[in-house]
Amino acid sequence: MLSRRSTLLAASAIAAVVGFSLPQAAHAADQVVKIGIDASLTGGDANEAELVKNGALMAIEEANAAHVVKGVKFEGYVLDDGTATAGQYDPAQAAINARKFVADKAVLGEVGPQMSGAAKAMIPIASWANLAMITESATNPAMTDPQNAAQYRPNGKPVFFRTVATDAYQGPNLANYFADTLKVKTLYVLDDSGAYGEGIADAFQAQAAKKGITLLGRDKLDPKAADYSAVLTKIKELNPDALFFGGVLQAGVKVVKQVYDILPHTMIKGGGDGLVGGEIFTAAGYPAAEGWYATQASPHVSDAANTKDFVAKYKAKFKMSPDDYTITAYDGTLVLIDSVKRVKEAGKPLTRENVRDMVATAKVPTLQGTVAFDENGDIQDKVISIFQAHDDKADTACKLEDASCQFKYIGVAPQS
Numbered sequence: 374m375l376s377r378r379s380t381l382l383a384a385s386a387i388a389a390v391v392g393f394s395l396p397q398a399a400h401a402a403d404q405v406v407k408i409g410i411d412a413s414l415t416g417g418d419a420n421e422a423e424l425v426k427n428g429a430l431m432a433i434e435e436a437n438a439a440h441v442v443k444g445v446k447f448e449g450y451v452l453d454d455g456t457a458t459a460g461q462y463d464p465a466q467a468a469i470n471a472r473k474f475v476a477d478k479a480v481l482g483e484v485g486p487q488m489s490g491a492a493k494a495m496i497p498i499a500s501w502a503n504l505a506m507i508t509e510s511a512t513n514p515a516m517t518d519p520q521n522a523a524q525y526r527p528n529g530k531p532v533f534f535r536t537v538a539t540d541a542y543q544g545p546n547l548a549n550y551f552a553d554t555l556k557v558k559t560l561y562v563l564d565d566s567g568a569y570g571e572g573i574a575d576a577f578q579a580q581a582a583k584k585g586i587t588l589l590g591r592d593k594l595d596p597k598a599a600d601y602s603a604v605l606t607k608i609k610e611l612n613p614d615a616l617f618f619g620g621v622l623q624a625g626v627k628v629v630k631q632v633y634d635i636l637p638h639t640m641i642k643g644g645g646d647g648l649v650g651g652e653i654f655t656a657a658g659y660p661a662a663e664g665w666y667a668t669q670a671s672p673h674v675s676d677a678a679n680t681k682d683f684v685a686k687y688k689a690k691f692k693m694s695p696d697d698y699t700i701t702a703y704d705g706t707l708v709l710i711d712s713v714k715r716v717k718e719a720g721k722p723l724t725r726e727n728v729r730d731m732v733a734t735a736k737v738p739t740l741q742g743t744v745a746f747d748e749n750g751d752i753q754d755k756v757i758s759i760f761q762a763h764d765d766k767a768d769t770a771c772k773l774e775d776a777s778c779q780f781k782y783i784g785v786a787p788q789s
Contacts, residue, residue, distance in 0.1 A: 403446040406723065408433060408709055409474040409504075411485035411495070413462040415455030417623035420651040420774065422487055425509050425702035426451060427691045429484045432706035442714045445723075450480060454491045460597060461623040467491035471498035480504065481728045482709040484702055488621065489513035489569040492533065493525075500528045505712070505729040507534045507705035510646065510698045512670050513572040514539040517749040531750040534732055536701040536708070536741070537670040538755040540569070543645055544576030544619075546757040546786035547668050551615055552584035553787055555641055559613040562591045563604070563628065565620025565647075573645040574619030580789060581617075589613045596624040605635040615641035622647065626656040633661035646670055649696070649760070651774035659764040662779070666761050669697050672741050673758040673782050680740050696777035697741075697758070704739035711737045757786040 410429045412422035433447045452474070454467040467486060474480045475498060483499065483506045486492050492511040499506050516525050516533050525533060551557040560581055564574035571593075578588060589611045592604045608616065616636065618628050625648050632642060643666030653662050674680050675697050683703070687695045695703075712731035713723065721727050736745045745753050760780035765771065771778035
């Protein structure tokens with residue numbers, strides 16, 4: 374039998390023949406730490422899912438290249454919570470994904486999911502495993518509300534964190550804009566029956582009432598239905614100043630298209646971040662999308678001076694333009710990487726619980742600013758940004774599927 378020394382010499386000789394060198398001993402012993410990445414890669418939100426997935430993977434690749442955490446190699450573990458049957462995120466699939474992440478002992482944290490409905494299915498499973506989740510875009514307030522601790526913190530400590538604000542700010546702040554800036558007096562509200570859509574519509578509607586806007590009606594839509602003409606014809610007869618839609622793109626694309634076909638083009642129309650996706654422009658298109666307002670639950674930084682290098686690298690690597698939620702996904706991944714680093718520096722074992730504890734105390738400089746969380750897992754900086762869709766034909770560099778330039782930035786929404 375070959376001795377260990379003989380085996381290494383033989384391996385060195387083989388390496389020389391085939392033209393590669395053996396890995397450094399230090400790197401050969403690196404511990405693999407996986408970061409789960411859950412996104413809705415199938416269905417109506419697939420374009421946005423691709424953007425945020427790539428943002429997380431880019432952060433992982435950069436951390437490995439810079440050897441940010443000595444003795445650790447990060448890997449992304451990507452799972453899709455969308456299904457063809459649902460046509461968008463599927464809570465049942467999200468729960469399956471959560472169990473897959475938990476079953477893989479190398480997974481010490483998760484970025485995602487995109488959608489609040491998926492998050493509601495995943496969080497209780499992650500809680501029992503002390504697996505920290507950092508979402509870039511799931512904004513329903515219920516998951517971090519301490520009143521719901523029995524459901525979302527069954528193991529005690531919060532495991533769900535956000536690099537975005539919640540709909541408790543996103544909905545009301547847009548309502549403030551409708552009332553104070555657009556001078557809306559009467560309103561009709563629609564939602565897509567999902568956790569996110571219902572939640573943001575409720576929050577918008579409540580604040581609109583406080584601002585003196587009269588509600589003329591509220592309806593829920595079936596996101597799988599093809600025809601919304603009956604409810605839209607009813608809205609036309611009531612003739613409100615404005616229409617608000619709470620929901621994501623499976624229903625949102627059809628709403629945008631059919632609203633243009635049925636309702637007055639002068640009616641003010643808006644929704645939350647669930648409308649911000651390239652599918653609005655490729656599937657509904659202009660002129661239907663023209664003038665729609667939308668929000669994002671984060672600062673608008675994708676065209677800021679400090680993100681130019683990131684944007685250029687992202688475009689070169691993925692051949693697509695990042696948006697603000699690409700950045701919040703990237704930043705969430707940075708927080709997980711920093712948390713792993715601090716566990717190592719503290720001389721503690723790399724366990725899910727130790728990583729979760731470091732996430733809870735994070736103060737990480739990122740592209741959107743310093744990310745830190747409150748005691749419930751919500752980000753401390755609660756900026757809501759407002760955009761409006763506009764077909765700028767002179768901007769030939771802005772591709773139709775690129776929501777980051779089709780939606781023009783207006784400014785920060787008025788806070789309640």
